[in-house]
Amino acid sequence: MDMATILLRRMAAGQGGVIAKVKAEGELGRRIRDMGLVPGTPIQVQGRAPLKDPVAIRVRNFTLTLRNNEADYIHVDVEGEA
Amino acid sequence: MKGVSSEVLIALAGNPNCGKTTLFNAITGARQHVGNYPGITVEKKEGFYSLNGCQIRLVDLPGTYSLTAYSLEELVARDFLVQDRPRAVINIVDASNLERNLYLTVQLLELGLPVTLALNMIDAAMNRGIEIDAAELSRRLRVPVVPTVARVGKGKEELLETVLSVAEEDRPWEPLHISYGPDIDPVLDQMEALIRKAQFLTEAFPARWTALKYLEGDEQVLTKGREADWAISSRLERLSDQVTVHLRKTLDTYPEAIIADHRYGFIAALLKGGVLKQNKKADRLYLSDQLDRVLTNRFFGPVLMFIILYAVYQFTFNYSRLPIEWIEKGFASLSGFAETVLPRGPLKSLVISGIIDGVGSVVGFVPLIMFMFLAIAFLEDTGYLARVAYMLDRVFRTFGLHGNSVMAYIVSGGIAGGCAVPGVMATRTLRSSRERLATLLTAPFMNCGAKFPVFAMLIAAFFPANHALMMFCVTLLSWASALVVAKFIRSTLLRGPSTPFLLELPPYRLPTFKGLLIHTWERTWQYIQKAGTIILAFSMLFWALMAFPGLDERERGRFEEERAAVLSQVEPGDRELLRTIGEGETEIPAEFSEAVEELKEVDRREAQAALKRSYAGRLGTTLEAVTHWVGFDWRTNVALLSGFAAKEIIISTLGTAYSMGETGDEESVSLSRRLSGDSGWNPLKAFTLIVFIMLYAPCFATVTCIIKESGAWKWGLFSVVFNTLVALLASLLIYQGGLRLRLGV
Numbered sequence: 001m002d003m004a005t006i007l008l009r010r011m012a013a014g015q016g017g018v019i020a021k022v023k024a025e026g027e028l029g030r031r032i033r034d035m036g037l038v039p040g041t042p043i044q045v046q047g048r049a050p051l052k053d054p055v056a057i058r059v060r061n062f063t064l065t066l067r068n069n070e071a072d073y074i075h076v077d078v079e080g081e082a
Numbered sequence: 083m084k085g086v087s088s089e090v091l092i093a094l095a096g097n098p099n100c101g102k103t104t105l106f107n108a109i110t111g112a113r114q115h116v117g118n119y120p121g122i123t124v125e126k127k128e129g130f131y132s133l134n135g136c137q138i139r140l141v142d143l144p145g146t147y148s149l150t151a152y153s154l155e156e157l158v159a160r161d162f163l164v165q166d167r168p169r170a171v172i173n174i175v176d177a178s179n180l181e182r183n184l185y186l187t188v189q190l191l192e193l194g195l196p197v198t199l200a201l202n203m204i205d206a207a208m209n210r211g212i213e214i215d216a217a218e219l220s221r222r223l224r225v226p227v228v229p230t231v232a233r234v235g236k237g238k239e240e241l242l243e244t245v246l247s248v249a250e251e252d253r254p255w256e257p258l259h260i261s262y263g264p265d266i267d268p269v270l271d272q273m274e275a276l277i278r279k280a281q282f283l284t285e286a287f288p289a290r291w292t293a294l295k296y297l298e299g300d301e302q303v304l305t306k307g308r309e310a311d312w313a314i315s316s317r318l319e320r321l322s323d324q325v326t327v328h329l330r331k332t333l334d335t336y337p338e339a340i341i342a343d344h345r346y347g348f349i350a351a352l353l354k355g356g357v358l359k360q361n362k363k364a365d366r367l368y369l370s371d372q373l374d375r376v377l378t379n380r381f382f383g384p385v386l387m388f389i390i391l392y393a394v395y396q397f398t399f400n401y402s403r404l405p406i407e408w409i410e411k412g413f414a415s416l417s418g419f420a421e422t423v424l425p426r427g428p429l430k431s432l433v434i435s436g437i438i439d440g441v442g443s444v445v446g447f448v449p450l451i452m453f454m455f456l457a458i459a460f461l462e463d464t465g466y467l468a469r470v471a472y473m474l475d476r477v478f479r480t481f482g483l484h485g486n487s488v489m490a491y492i493v494s495g496g497i498a499g500g501c502a503v504p505g506v507m508a509t510r511t512l513r514s515s516r517e518r519l520a521t522l523l524t525a526p527f528m529n530c531g532a533k534f535p536v537f538a539m540l541i542a543a544f545f546p547a548n549h550a551l552m553m554f555c556v557t558l559l560s561w562a563s564a565l566v567v568a569k570f571i572r573s574t575l576l577r578g579p580s581t582p583f584l585l586e587l588p589p590y591r592l593p594t595f596k597g598l599l600i601h602t603w604e605r606t607w608q609y610i611q612k613a614g615t616i617i618l619a620f621s622m623l624f625w626a627l628m629a630f631p632g633l634d635e636r637e638r639g640r641f642e643e644e645r646a647a648v649l650s651q652v653e654p655g656d657r658e659l660l661r662t663i664g665e666g667e668t669e670i671p672a673e674f675s676e677a678v679e680e681l682k683e684v685d686r687r688e689a690q691a692a693l694k695r696s697y698a699g700r701l702g703t704t705l706e707a708v709t710h711w712v713g714f715d716w717r718t719n720v721a722l723l724s725g726f727a728a729k730e731i732i733i734s735t736l737g738t739a740y741s742m743g744e745t746g747d748e749e750s751v752s753l754s755r756r757l758s759g760d761s762g763w764n765p766l767k768a769f770t771l772i773v774f775i776m777l778y779a780p781c782f783a784t785v786t787c788i789i790k791e792s793g794a795w796k797w798g799l800f801s802v803v804f805n806t807l808v809a810l811l812a813s814l815l816i817y818q819g820g821l822r823l824r825l826g827v
Contacts, residue, residue, distance in 0.1 A: 027581065029338070030338065032582075033339065034150065035584055035586070036181060036182040036185065038339075038342060039343065046371070047374070047375070049383075049473050049475065050378070050379075051477070053475070054475055054485070054583055056472065056587065060179065060181045061179045061181070061210075062178075063587040064585070064586055065584070065585045067479070067583045070582060
């Protein structure tokens with residue numbers, strides 16, 4: 001099975017994956033971890049706001065929304081993409 | 083043996099949206115607002131509960147996801163736990179969302195607090211196919227675990243009994259030791275030993291916890307440490323730096339991230355082996371997600387949002403119309419009663435013009451405000467407001483704000499009604515001081531429940547055909563002004579990058595009818611209290627300012643002469659009849675009607691002259707030098723000055739001013755009808771006044787709050803001066819532009 005690591009921003013609605021790395025530091029990094037986004041966590045993109053930003057994801061049984069420029073710090077392992 | 087009537091301090095901690103405030107209300111019976119928006123609980127709330135002869139003092143801590151001193155709420159919560167040292171802590175967690183909720187629990191335990199876990203919304207979790215072995219969880223965490231359903235008060239007694247027994251044990255704090263992996267553990271031990279030996283900050287924090295905070299780079303603890311003992315602090319910082327450098331080189335990460343990973347690892351291990359079972363079959367698309375597919379849909383989302391917000395207007399206006407009429411009629415008859423009972427003189431004037439008119443015009447809007455609050459509470463409690471923040475963040479960011487600014491704006495009156503005081507307080511959910519300041523400085527532009535009646539009165543007078551539509555436009559205008567000014571402030575005085583968004587969308591919940599009524603009543607009651615106290619006091623103060631010093635002997639004599647001149651036209655025998663006409667319901671004979679009208683005209687001019695000579699009138703007249711450019715005469719100026727006390731006073735001042743200027747008018751005509759009949763007014767002037775009131779200096783309660791929340795006097799002063807300048811500028815553009823386009827004729 002093919003695996004690829006892509007940025008959360010690049011994920012399509014409905015696509016799932018597992019967080020590989022969180023590059024954010026400082027306040028943003030802390031906030032991302034507080035919400036349970038750490039490596040090894042499965043996530044699924046639920047959708048995007050009407051203006052395509054922020055993005056809503058399903059993580060640990062709840063819905064979290066984050067801006068695209070924040071999603072850019074999150075690398076996700078997804079299946080079947082080149 | 084149990085302590086006799088001793089007071090036990092217990093703290094209530096938990097994530098936002100886990101039912102914390104609901105549980106707090108269920109226990110203490112205190113009536114607060116329960117919202118579905120993260121971080122609505124920002125102030126410290128206390129409640130009391132009596133159990134087994136013990137008085138429990140329960141403190142509702144702000145809802146936080148963590149204790150990392152990321153936000154003001156987290157700092158408040160942590161400081162309280164460390165400084166007030168509650169005997170026990172109820173940590174309420176959402177059973178459907180256990181993993182993330184336990185992240186806070188772990189941090190409470192790292193601090194060594196005597197925690198009791200309330201496994202809340204256990205019913206909803208079971209419906210989702212989530213099974214939790216509470217007994218095993220309790221054994222592994224070594225804390226009591228009690229399943230609860232706060233909405234219906236289930237498990238409340240058991241929880242309190244458990245917590246009380248924990249509190250009565252009164253054992254010393256036992257910090258939880260977790261392994262943070264081979265990179266952190268050795269240095270953590272080393273630092274802990276160093277801290278223990280030097281007694282460094284140990285009176286406040288457990289040694290290992292301080293070491294952990296040094297590794298996490300916690301600014302608050304670092305500052306405290308440096309103050310306490312510079313040398314030890316430096317050594318700890320050096321140790322921490324060494325690990326950081328090492329981790330950067332080898333793993334491209336840093337201690338804080340590793341520590342968080344291991345906390346989640348600890349939680350994952352905790353929930354393994356049957357403690358948490360997720361029934362796969364039940365893991366379907368929940369109703370909440372299905373609703374979101376429509377409500378936050380690219381096309382339908384914004385359309386529905388607009389429709390929902392507009393529906394709030396229709397709802398509040400249509401349903402409040404009838405009760406408002408009843409109240410107006412009630413006060414009119416009260417006025418009429420006072421008219422017949424009280425003797426002529428200053429007391430009568432005070433009672434009718436100062437008290438009845440002043441309070442009546444405010445109380446008349448209570449139904450309107452009640453329906454508005456009901457609508458807002460509904461949107462808040464269902465979870466829809468968080469979706470509004472989600473959908474609007476992109477827009478807000480453009481103006482240098484944050485999706486969370488929506489909350490402050492809406493509480494301040496962004497939907498309909500509201501108050502800038504809680505609105506300014508709601509900005510505490512914003513971490514960045516820049517976005518927070520920009521939000522709290524512009525939130526007072528929103529149409530609060532106090533400005534609302536003023537607008538409603540002016541609109542009723544000058545735009546009666548398009549009542550709801552006009553109100554909607556006024557609201558859109560206040561949003562536009564707030565956003566544009568925010569952008570201006572964020573690109574001049576408060577320049578800087580934006581802060582993280584990361585907002586939880588709580589599941590949609592159907593609010594309980596009782597809950598809605600409590601919230602609505604709470605807010606409405608606050609409004610009534612304000613009307614009954616501050617407004618009444620200021621209504622009387624301004625009556626005095628307008629009644630004194632009064633006309634001098636010479637001027638009064640001149641009006642007497644004019645009266646005598648009128649009376650001299652009729653037969654001496656009828657003069658006494660004419661004099662009494664103003665007071666009773668005497669039928670006016672047709673042949674005297676002309677003379678009566680002339681007498682009334684004299685009275686009116688006398689009252690007007692007296693008002694103009696009054697202290698308030700003089701100040702208002704002086705200000706005409708500036709305000710004539712925007713079409714305001716001294717009467718409007720006086721009303722606007724009084725509005726600094728509270729915006730709703732604008733109505734009572736205008737009302738008092740106009741009723742004083744038209745003594746002898748038997749009918750109790752509402753102010754709006756009086757203004758619409760006044761030749762000095764027209765729609766352009768009314769609209770200019772609406773815009774001015776929307777934008778000018780916030781009331782002194784809000785200014786006090788701005789000072790408190792921003793931590794600086796200068797921002798309070800700034801809001802008064804800056805907002806008034808903005809208001810003058812906007813009014814000038816509208817009025818002079820309107821005159822050029824001949825809209826005022």
